[in-house]
Amino acid sequence: MTVNFKSHWENVYQLKNENEVSWYQEVPSKSLDLINSLNLTTESKIIDVGAGESRLVDNLLRLGFKNITVLDISSKSIEKTKQRLGKKSKLVNWVVSDIVDFIPDERFDLWHDRAAFHFLTQKTRINKYVDLVNNSVNSQGNLILSTFSTNGPLKCSGLQISQYNKNSISELFKEEFKLSYSETSVHQTPFNTNQEFIFNIFSKY
Ligand SMILES: C[S@@+](CC[C@H](N)C(=O)[O-])C[C@H]1O[C@@H](n2cnc3c(N)ncnc32)[C@H](O)[C@@H]1O
Incomplete structure (x- = not known):
């Protein structure tokens, strides 16, 4: 069965409040x-x-960062974040894609991704993501990538995910x-269950 990822995620953000999803963090x-x-x-x-x-x-705005882009496949999630930020949302570049x-x-x-990359499970989509990161991060720039670990969940939000360890992600x-x-x-999810992630920092040659 092919999943329509955009509809899936629009539906999630339409139905759930911020703290009703497993990945919610009050402070990241x-x-x-x-x-x-x-x-x-x-x-x-x-x-x-x-x-x-x-x-x-x-938090990035509070720290004074001036060139922030926020991207998500779900326009609803972007709309909700803009509403939360109010006037400050004008300081951010928003992308729905x-x-x-x-x-x-x-x-x-800096390219930051917590818990999005691991939803790519097809080789072609994973390769496109890797090519995009390769071409879009400045030399000496960084990639912070966090995914479920090989001890983590096999699914999230009802979708298959790809698990990684240090070796497979660096490869x-x-x-x-x-x-x-x-x-x-x-x-620790809002439902008091535990999920093991790996957080990685990569530096571009
Ligand atoms: C588990 S949530 C994590 C959200 C956020 N990074 C965090 O840490 O709270 C995964 C997010 O990735 C987005 N996403 C999933 N697949 C995507 C894709 N192919 N392109 C862009 N965003 C995607 C979803 O809409 C969702 O907001």
């Missing part, structure tokens, strides 16, 4: 810690891919990126 602490560990300036160009309603953008169809008109210093990006940091991190 792990991502923020990793971002803080990088040599970014407030002028750095940052994209959050598959951001959904994540509060990462609120399936990531594999995204054609950026700029390059990024995928090895042509253009060096894996500079990797750690496992357990996310």
Whole structure:
């Protein structure tokens, strides 16, 4: 059965409140810690891919970042995040697109993705994502990629996902990126279940 990913995600954000989804975080602490560990300036160009309603953008604005792009396949999630931010939403570049169809008109210093990449399960879509990252991140730029680990769930939001470990993820990006940091991190869902992720920082050669 082929899944219409866009309808799936529009439906999720239409039906659920922010804290009624397993991936909800009041503060995306792990991502923020990793971002803080990088040599970014407030002028750095940052994209959050598959951001959904994540509060990462609120925190990036609070930290003074001026060039933020937020992308999601779901227009509903983008609309909800814009509403939460109010006037501040004008400071952000918003993109509604399936990531594999995204054609950026700029390059990024940081590509951040928590729990979106692992929804790509077909080889062709995974390869398109890798090519896009390779072509869209500046040299010396960074990729922060977090996915379910090989000890994590096999599905999320009713969809199949791809699990990764340190070796399999570094293998995928090895042509253009060096894996500079990797750690496992357990996310406690709002339903008090645990999900094991790996958070990775890659640096572009
Ligand atoms: C599990 S949620 C994570 C949301 C957010 N990154 C966070 O950490 O709270 C996955 C998100 O990826 C988005 N997504 C899934 N497949 C996508 C695709 N092919 N292109 C763009 N976004 C996608 C979904 O709409 C959803 O918002």
